[in-house]
Amino acid sequence: MTNNLKLKAIGLPTAITDKLANxxxxxxxxxxxxxxxxxxxxxxxxxxxxxxxxxNVNKFIAPLGISVNRLLQPSHVLFNDDLDTFLKGGITCGHITEFSGAPGLGKTQLCLQLALSNALYGKVNGVLYIDSEGAFSASRLLDIAVHKYGIATEKNIQSxxxxxxxxxxxxxxxxxxNxxxxxxxxxxxxxxxxxxxSMGSIVRRDFGVEKSIERGAQMCSLSSSLKRIAHDFNLAVVVTNHVTAKVEPTLTNFNGQPTSIxxxxxxxxxxxxSRLHLFIAQNKRRLMVSKSPEIPELxxxxxxxxxxxxIQCETCSSPAY
Structure with a gap:
C-alpha cells in the first residue's frame, strides 16, 4: 500500500513534486x-x-526501530487526574486500548477527556479523533476544559x-x-x-450480522494496521466498543460484576x-480493567x-451529566 502513496501526500514541496511528476x-x-x-x-x-x-520518503516506508529501554519503560498518554493513578500510569503508547460499555455510560466522555488532556498538557503534538457516530462535541470539550482544568475561555485553549x-x-x-x-x-x-x-457502531452499521465474511476481512485489515501503526510510531490507539448480553441462564449478578460483554x-x-469496561452494578457506575498486560483486574x-x-467520588450515585 505504501508504494502507491503519491509523493505529494508526504509533505514534499509542490515545486519538487511537480518537477518529479514531469x-x-x-x-x-x-x-x-x-x-x-x-x-x-x-x-x-x-x-x-x-x-x-x-x-523524507524513507520516513513513511521504514519506521524507526524500538529500543529495549522503551520496551522496559513504556510511555503513556495521560488523563492528568486520578484515572492515571487507577491505571498505573495512564494509557500505554504502542498499544490498542478499548473502552467498552453500553450507551450512555461515558465512553465518549473518556475519549474527549483524554484528547483534551493530551492536547493541553501531553507530550504528544497531535491527536487524531475519528468520530464514526457523530458523538464528538466541541462544546462538551470546552465544558471539560473549564470544569476539570480551570481554563476560563476558548481563547486560552485555542492553540x-x-x-x-x-x-x-x-x-x-x-x-x-485511508x-x-x-x-x-x-x-x-x-x-x-x-x-x-466508535468501532462497535460503525461495524454494526455497515455489516449487521449477515455479512460476516466481509466484516471479518475488513476488521482484520483495520486491526492489523492499527496494531502496526501503534507499534511503529509508538502512539496510543484508543477505540470504543458496544456490548452484548452474556449468554447465561440468568443476567442477575450480586457480586458487582458486569452482566454484559x-x-x-x-x-x-x-x-x-487492554480493555476498560464501563457498566452498572448494584445501582453504581463502575469502571473495570478487564484486560491489561501491566495491571491486574481492578x-x-x-x-x-x-x-x-x-472516579472514587462521593457523588457517584448522582444523575449523570
Missing amino acids: HSIITVQDYLTLNLIELQRKTGLTYQKLSSISE SLNKIHLWRPCSLKEIVD LISIEVLVVKEHIGLLIID PALGPSWSHWIN IVDYCISKGGLD
Missing part, C-alpha cells in the same frame, strides 16, 4: 525504483536535494484545540481505504494519540492489548460530571 515520478514506488544517480540525470536535481527527498484533528468517516471501508493517509498525518502532525469512537467477538479481543466506582468522568 518525469513520470509520481508515487513512492516510482521514486524508489531509481537510484540517486538515475534520479539526478532524469530530473536535474542536485544530489544533496535528492538525498533530502529520500530521507491546544488546533492539535485535535477531527475526521468523520462514513463507513469502515472508508477508514481502511490508512495510508492516516499514517501520513501521523508523521506530518506528530500524532501521539489516535481515537476511534464487549461486542465484535473473540477475534477482535485478541487484537487489543474495579472502581465513577460518576460523570461537567468536568468529565471522575
Whole structure:
C-alpha cells in the first residue's frame, strides 16, 4: 500500500513534486525504483536535494526501530487526574486500548477527556479523533476544559484545540481505504494519540450480522494496521466498543460484576492489548480493567460530571451529566 502513496501526500514541496511528476515520478514506488544517480540525470536535481527527498520518503516506508529501554519503560498518554493513578500510569503508547460499555455510560466522555488532556498538557503534538457516530462535541470539550482544568475561555485553549484533528468517516471501508493517509498525518502532525469512537457502531452499521465474511476481512485489515501503526510510531490507539448480553441462564449478578460483554467477538479481543469496561452494578457506575498486560483486574466506582468522568467520588450515585 505504501508504494502507491503519491509523493505529494508526504509533505514534499509542490515545486519538487511537480518537477518529479514531469518525469513520470509520481508515487513512492516510482521514486524508489531509481537510484540517486538515475534520479539526478532524469530530473536535474542536485544530489544533496535528492538525498533530502529520500530521507523524507524513507520516513513513511521504514519506521524507526524500538529500543529495549522503551520496551522496559513504556510511555503513556495521560488523563492528568486520578484515572492515571487507577491505571498505573495512564494509557500505554504502542498499544490498542478499548473502552467498552453500553450507551450512555461515558465512553465518549473518556475519549474527549483524554484528547483534551493530551492536547493541553501531553507530550504528544497531535491527536487524531475519528468520530464514526457523530458523538464528538466541541462544546462538551470546552465544558471539560473549564470544569476539570480551570481554563476560563476558548481563547486560552485555542492553540491546544488546533492539535485535535477531527475526521468523520462514513463507513469502515472508508477508514481502511485511508490508512495510508492516516499514517501520513501521523508523521506530518506528530500524532501521539489516535481515537476511534466508535468501532462497535460503525461495524454494526455497515455489516449487521449477515455479512460476516466481509466484516471479518475488513476488521482484520483495520486491526492489523492499527496494531502496526501503534507499534511503529509508538502512539496510543484508543477505540470504543458496544456490548452484548452474556449468554447465561440468568443476567442477575450480586457480586458487582458486569452482566454484559464487549461486542465484535473473540477475534477482535485478541487484537487489543487492554480493555476498560464501563457498566452498572448494584445501582453504581463502575469502571473495570478487564484486560491489561501491566495491571491486574481492578474495579472502581465513577460518576460523570461537567468536568468529565471522575472516579472514587462521593457523588457517584448522582444523575449523570
